Amino acid sequence: MAYFCTQIPVLLNPGVACIKSFHQYRFLHIKAMQDDKVSTPTPSDECMVRVPHVLTVAGSDSGAGAGIQADLKACAARGVYCSTVITAVTAQNTVGVQGVNIVPEDFVAEQLRSVLSDMHPDVVKTGMLPSIGIVKTLCQSLKEFPVQALVVDPVMVSTSGHTLAGPSILDSFREELLPMADIVTPNLKEASALLGGVPLETIADMHYAAKAIHDIGPRNVLVKGGDLPASLDAVDVFYDGKDFYVFQSSRIMTPNTHGTGCTLASSVAAELAKGSQMLSAVKVAKRYIEAALSYSKNIAIGGGRQGPVDHLLKLKSNVQRRPFDPCDLFLYAVTDSRMNKRWGRSIVDAVKAAIEGGATIIQLREKEVETSDFLEAAKACLKICRVHGVPLLINDRIDVALASDADGVHIGQSDMPAHVARALLGPDKIIGVSCKTPEHALQAWIDGADYIGSGGVYPTTTKENNKTIGLDGLKTVCLSSKLPVVAIGGIGTSNAQAIMGLGVPNLKGVAVVSALFDRECVLTETRKLLEVLKESTK
Numbered sequence: 001m002a003y004f005c006t007q008i009p010v011l012l013n014p015g016v017a018c019i020k021s022f023h024q025y026r027f028l029h030i031k032a033m034q035d036d037k038v039s040t041p042t043p044s045d046e047c048m049v050r051v052p053h054v055l056t057v058a059g060s061d062s063g064a065g066a067g068i069q070a071d072l073k074a075c076a077a078r079g080v081y082c083s084t085v086i087t088a089v090t091a092q093n094t095v096g097v098q099g100v101n102i103v104p105e106d107f108v109a110e111q112l113r114s115v116l117s118d119m120h121p122d123v124v125k126t127g128m129l130p131s132i133g134i135v136k137t138l139c140q141s142l143k144e145f146p147v148q149a150l151v152v153d154p155v156m157v158s159t160s161g162h163t164l165a166g167p168s169i170l171d172s173f174r175e176e177l178l179p180m181a182d183i184v185t186p187n188l189k190e191a192s193a194l195l196g197g198v199p200l201e202t203i204a205d206m207h208y209a210a211k212a213i214h215d216i217g218p219r220n221v222l223v224k225g226g227d228l229p230a231s232l233d234a235v236d237v238f239y240d241g242k243d244f245y246v247f248q249s250s251r252i253m254t255p256n257t258h259g260t261g262c263t264l265a266s267s268v269a270a271e272l273a274k275g276s277q278m279l280s281a282v283k284v285a286k287r288y289i290e291a292a293l294s295y296s297k298n299i300a301i302g303g304g305r306q307g308p309v310d311h312l313l314k315l316k317s318n319v320q321r322r323p324f325d326p327c328d329l330f331l332y333a334v335t336d337s338r339m340n341k342r343w344g345r346s347i348v349d350a351v352k353a354a355i356e357g358g359a360t361i362i363q364l365r366e367k368e369v370e371t372s373d374f375l376e377a378a379k380a381c382l383k384i385c386r387v388h389g390v391p392l393l394i395n396d397r398i399d400v401a402l403a404s405d406a407d408g409v410h411i412g413q414s415d416m417p418a419h420v421a422r423a424l425l426g427p428d429k430i431i432g433v434s435c436k437t438p439e440h441a442l443q444a445w446i447d448g449a450d451y452i453g454s455g456g457v458y459p460t461t462t463k464e465n466n467k468t469i470g471l472d473g474l475k476t477v478c479l480s481s482k483l484p485v486v487a488i489g490g491i492g493t494s495n496a497q498a499i500m501g502l503g504v505p506n507l508k509g510v511a512v513v514s515a516l517f518d519r520e521c522v523l524t525e526t527r528k529l530l531e532v533l534k535e536s537t538k
Ligand SMILES: Cc1ncc(COP(=O)(O)OP(=O)(O)O)c(N)n1
Pocket: 332, 334, 363, 365, 395, 396, 410, 411, 412, 413, 414, 415, 432, 433, 434, 452, 453, 454, 463, 486, 488, 511
């Protein structure tokens, strides 16, 4: 039996009108199984889980900062599925709106029917509704296919000043759409327009507006004060019909604010779709938009005055990072806090010297430092590594790698499993795995590692109780490995040539701790090793 949860109410309890959330679905699913009302699902049936779903009914922004595109990105960032009904197509960029083409009303109706009748979104969020007919069509569709919540962002004027829904729409907003809304999120200009043009200039005015708009019919109102004059702080006023809540935070200084309204409303919708109460949905959405604004600082997209926010909080990290190249493994410097302490140098100074000497990748292997010190050191080292284009990996500590935004991690057989590390770090970060056998190497490949470290090639005192696999063991692992390999364990200028001379193409370099860092001058030792390695590849 197919076990799609949109069918659950019918299968389990014909009286239940809709399943409100994934958690309720799981509860009903388990309960029904206990009650023996449904047959035990097969493993593939069990995988069918309902995901929170927002439908956005809005206009397309070709510049992709606002509108449908912002809604899709905000929902994706918040882990919620987003379907789309397009009401208008705008020609738009960071300068302004160059053109608007309204989608015919009956085709908006057709899109609504397609999505609502089949996909049963939890929440509908509206943006640009450019004609009275489209507003009426939407209200009609929502009566036919009710959803858990309706979030109305009453888009009227673009941030560049272009009218996106004229004053003629206001009556249908007031009479039909707002009374159906669970929350409406006007900015000051939109709140003023909804209230017949009253001037709104102070926080007291925002309280008045929130109450007056609430009287029109929506269950909750969020008046956004981004445009408040003479106010340094960003202040929003939320009213739930009983209490007022003022959200006040310092203004984030960025020119890239295009799409903040759409993004905030869709993230409120996303939180509601996950099952949040309204107030906590607004709180979480505000935290998210603050992060998106903060990440957008210094981003250059387009030549206009106002670029898009960084919806996925990722744009800058990809500019700074280059993809992993197996040749990076050539001279792999692995730090050691005890050795640095012994020689009276900081981690940062050790890394600087290794890079200056020619290290091609750095691993911070700091077994004894406090987490906060490790994080600070990682951030400081990352700055230096980025300047020199040298990847920085963190030994063992996925948390420190994530918090510092390092380029990746190196993990061993008794650390976090590589497939879990991959799931936590995402597809871009570099993951190296220690492998002593062909079986380890195969598993590292399956788990999504980028390279393997293989050793101990020679005995070492740096790592306790480490098994030595010798040159033969290294060669066996290299020949079986689908991934590039770096050799480790007891390696220095005296034996690096023998390793590189093995002549296996996927052996890309040597990883070294004591021969670089348990010495007086890291710079000199790194230079010497680099010369040996270069010589061995001639
Ligand atoms: C490049 C490289 N190879 C192997 C190791 C060893 O990792 P692991 O087995 O997890 O041992 P610890 O370094 O954590 O003691 C490595 N660090 N780097």
